[in-house]
Amino acid sequence: MFNLEFVRSHFPALSDDWALLDNAGGSPPLRGVIERVRDYMSRWQVQLGASYPLSATATEMVAEGHRAMARLVNAGPDEIVLGPSSTMNVRILARALLPMFSPGDEIVVTNLDHETNVGAWRELEAEGLRIREWQFDSGTLRLTLEGLEPLLNDRTRLVCFTHCANVVGSIHDAAAMIRRVHQAGALACVDGVAYAPHRRVDVKALDADFYFLSIYKVFGPHLGMLYGRRELLRKARGVKHFFIGEDEVPYKLEPGNVVHELAASLPAIPEYLLALDERLFGAGALSEQARFDRVFGAIAGHEASLAAPLLDFLKTRSGVRILGERAADPALRVPTVAFVVEGRHSGEIPPLLDPQKIAIRFGHFYAYRAMEALGLHGRGGEVRVSMAHYNTPAEVARLIAALDRAL
Numbered sequence: 381m382f383n384l385e386f387v388r389s390h391f392p393a394l395s396d397d398w399a400l401l402d403n404a405g406g407s408p409p410l411r412g413v414i415e416r417v418r419d420y421m422s423r424w425q426v427q428l429g430a431s432y433p434l435s436a437t438a439t440e441m442v443a444e445g446h447r448a449m450a451r452l453v454n455a456g457p458d459e460i461v462l463g464p465s466s467t468m469n470v471r472i473l474a475r476a477l478l479p480m481f482s483p484g485d486e487i488v489v490t491n492l493d494h495e496t497n498v499g500a501w502r503e504l505e506a507e508g509l510r511i512r513e514w515q516f517d518s519g520t521l522r523l524t525l526e527g528l529e530p531l532l533n534d535r536t537r538l539v540c541f542t543h544c545a546n547v548v549g550s551i552h553d554a555a556a557m558i559r560r561v562h563q564a565g566a567l568a569c570v571d572g573v574a575y576a577p578h579r580r581v582d583v584k585a586l587d588a589d590f591y592f593l594s595i596y597k598v599f600g601p602h603l604g605m606l607y608g609r610r611e612l613l614r615k616a617r618g619v620k621h622f623f624i625g626e627d628e629v630p631y632k633l634e635p636g637n638v639v640h641e642l643a644a645s646l647p648a649i650p651e652y653l654l655a656l657d658e659r660l661f662g663a664g665a666l667s668e669q670a671r672f673d674r675v676f677g678a679i680a681g682h683e684a685s686l687a688a689p690l691l692d693f694l695k696t697r698s699g700v701r702i703l704g705e706r707a708a709d710p711a712l713r714v715p716t717v718a719f720v721v722e723g724r725h726s727g728e729i730p731p732l733l734d735p736q737k738i739a740i741r742f743g744h745f746y747a748y749r750a751m752e753a754l755g756l757h758g759r760g761g762e763v764r765v766s767m768a769h770y771n772t773p774a775e776v777a778r779l780i781a782a783l784d785r786a787l
């Protein structure tokens with residue numbers, strides 16, 4: 381049994397009052413995160429890298445933040461870049477990789493991704509790179525290997541795609557896609573932002589070259605994390621000052637420094653996940669990596685039990701079109717459920733739920749090109765309900781009752 385009481389006690393912003401179902405936009409932070417930010421700012425707000433003990437402790441706390449994210453995604457601490465957001469991290473990465481490319485080289489981007497993993501790469505067209513578009517399948521709203529195949533050739537250097545589509549919640553087989561990209565002699569840059577709050581990210585198992593996520597959607601503070609394979613980050617051109625060495629990773633890719641107090645709060649995320657694992661499965665001899673796998677397995681099961689009744693309800697409503705996967709199967713989707721209603725502007729629906737303290741949302745969610753391809757811009761994009769593991773069956777029941785009146 382999933383222990384919702386234990387889970388929710390770790391999120392001070394959750395209440396019985398509001399049903400927060402807009403979590404793909406951002407999750408409330410963990411209590412441990414809040415406490416660590418307060419502690420750091422109260423006791424350790426000094427400059428890093430000096431000899432005095434206060435500075436040494438503060439330096440260690442920020443480094444511990446990098447290590448915490450590294451543990452979470454199964455990377456080395458020198459493979460983790462922290463920055464203000466994924467958007468900023470990908471822009472930095474695009475600049476940093478530019479010297480590795482030659483005019484005429486090709487980069488593949490999709491028309492399903494959030495613009496973060498598209499725009500920064502498309503801008504390299506001005507540097508002589510050729511951009512090719514991997515279009516999603518209009519029936520399943522998924523990226524497919526068949527769709528990628530004709531785009532790969534001996535000039536392909538990089539393929540950028542999303543692990544999970546933030547607008548429909550479908551999970552891609554990123555490992556298989558990365559394998560194909562590697563066979564073509566190219567690198568893969570994967571957007572894990574919509575995936576990481578729901579499923580275990582293991583960058584080594586995926587064999588990703590670059591993988592990014594937004595920590596403020598994974599129960600942490602407003603930061604982004606970019607994983608890069610060690611040798612690639614070393615090769616990438618730093619965006620700091622000329623005298624910062626190329627081997628100073630991640631420092632050379634963190635211009636202006638990471639926000640110290642936020643980085644220092646990050647160990648609270650693996651701490652929570654391991655505490656939840658122990659609460660659900662007891663203390664055992666499993667490795668930490670195996671325990672992350674296990675606890676995310678439990679999270680996936682609970683999330684599917686939240687998505688199932690909502691999908692079942694939507695399927696019974698005439699005029700409602702679910703976008704993407706219609707089944708709650710946790711192997712195929714996360715509990716981000718999108719739909720449109722025939723004859724209604726999507727912007728009409730969420731405000732009808734506001735007075736009932738049910739927070740959902742409509743729009744294009746920055747997957748602008750996907751909404752364009754679906755022809756949804758003129759009608760307010762889609763309605764999106766995005767659940768997370770701290771949501772309850774009672775909240776979903778409230779949502780369904782409210783939608784029953786609103787649709």
Ligand SMILES: Cc1ncc(COP(=O)(O)O)c(C=O)c1O
Pocket residue numbers: 404405464465466467468494496497542545546571573574593594603604
């Ligand atoms: C799938 C996806 N990718 C990228 C981003 C951008 O993240 P950030 O806000 O950290 O720049 C978002 C934000 O909503 C997202 O949902």
